[in-house]
Amino acid sequence: GAGVSQSPRYKVTKRGQDVALRCDPISGHVSLYWYRQALGQGPEFLTYFNYEAQQDKSGLPNDRFSAERPEGSISTLTIQRTEQRDSAMYRCASSPARGHEQYFGPGTRLTVT
Amino acid sequence: AQTVTQSQPEMSVQEAETVTLSCTYDTSENNYYLFWYKQPPSRQMILVIRQEAYKQQNATENRFSVNFQKAAKSFSLKISDSQLGDTAMYFCAFIYSGGSNYKLTFGKGTLLTVNP
Numbered sequence: 001g002a003g004v005s006q007s008p009r010y011k012v013t014k015r016g017q018d019v020a021l022r023c024d025p026i027s028g029h030v031s032l033y034w035y036r037q038a039l040g041q042g043p044e045f046l047t048y049f050n051y052e053a054q055q056d057k058s059g060l061p062n063d064r065f066s067a068e069r070p071e072g073s074i075s076t077l078t079i080q081r082t083e084q085r086d087s088a089m090y091r092c093a094s095s096p097a098r099g100h101e102q103y104f105g106p107g108t109r110l111t112v113t
Numbered sequence: 114a115q116t117v118t119q120s121q122p123e124m125s126v127q128e129a130e131t132v133t134l135s136c137t138y139d140t141s142e143n144n145y146y147l148f149w150y151k152q153p154p155s156r157q158m159i160l161v162i163r164q165e166a167y168k169q170q171n172a173t174e175n176r177f178s179v180n181f182q183k184a185a186k187s188f189s190l191k192i193s194d195s196q197l198g199d200t201a202m203y204f205c206a207f208i209y210s211g212g213s214n215y216k217l218t219f220g221k222g223t224l225l226t227v228n229p
Contacts, residue, residue: 033216042117042204042219043158056216091158095215101148102217104158 002026004105006092012111013082021077021108025094032075033102034067037089046090049075082112115140115207119220126195127228133180134190134223136205144211147181147188152222153201161203164188166210195227 005024013019025032030051035043045059051072060066064082069075079086089109093102116139126132138147149161164172164181171179176196180189192199205220 031215035217040222042206042222043217045216045218048216059216089156093158093217101146101160101163103160104150106157 004092004094004103006090006105006108008108009106010109010111012113015082015084015112017082018078018080019082019110021079021090021092021110023075023077023092023094023105025073025075025092026096026103029094029096029103030072031095031097031100031102032069033093033095034075034077035091035093037091037107039089043091046077079110082110084112086110087112115142115145115209115218117205117207117218117220119203119205119223121223122221123224123226125226125228126192128195128197130195131191131193132195132225134192134203134205134225136188136190136220138186138188138205138207140186140207140209142209142211144209146208146210147179148206148208148217149177149179149190150204150206150219151199151201152204153198158204162190192225197227197229199225200227201225 032049034046037043048056049069064080067077089107091107093104095102145166147164151159176193202222204222206217
């Protein structure tokens with residue numbers, strides 16, 4: 001079946017612009033996670049949804065970052081007023097249930113100039 | 114808080130040989146899962162193998178196996194008959210399964226190069 005998809009795959013934006021990153025999880029997966037990965041590092045947790053409920057947003061770096069999953073499927077991670085330090089790979093993962101293995105999408109490479 | 118440590122930033126192995134990647138973790142919890150993920154040059158994140166902490170038997174997936182030592186908090190990955198396609202960054206990861214958040218905590222990774 002289809003895996004986790006993310007769009008866009010690459011995004012270049014100017015400092016101060018808003019960006020929206022989309023994640024389409026594996027069909028039927030109830031849990032959805034967002035991670036951020038800097039070059040040469042492991043992914044770091046940003047936020048977690050169980051169905052449509054955002055159950056943990058403790059990893060979001062500041063209030064410029066927000067996420068939603070209104071219908072319990074597709075999720076959007078929004079970064080407002082982007083800064084150069086936001087440049088990274090943003091990864092989405094989904095899981096059939098809490099605690100099970102997570103399957104990652106290809107990521108969105110964000111570059112803020 | 115849980116931490117995951119991969120002490121080998123880089124390793125290399127000859128094709129067809131066996132290599133072991135190290136991972137240690139620190140937790141006060143008793144119920145958790147451990148994973149190895151592979152990130153090839155394409156930068157996809159691919160699940161390699163999973164281990165439940167309550168299981169004493171080490172997980173195996175074809176050429177990949179783990180040595181899980183719960184008391185020592187050690188979780189190493191053994192790759193047998195290494196292939197050129199195994200060249201990748203390998204990440205060890207931890208999930209605490211007893212709470213309400215199932216976030217993965219990753220190590221910093223080990224870059225494995227398989228030489229022909």
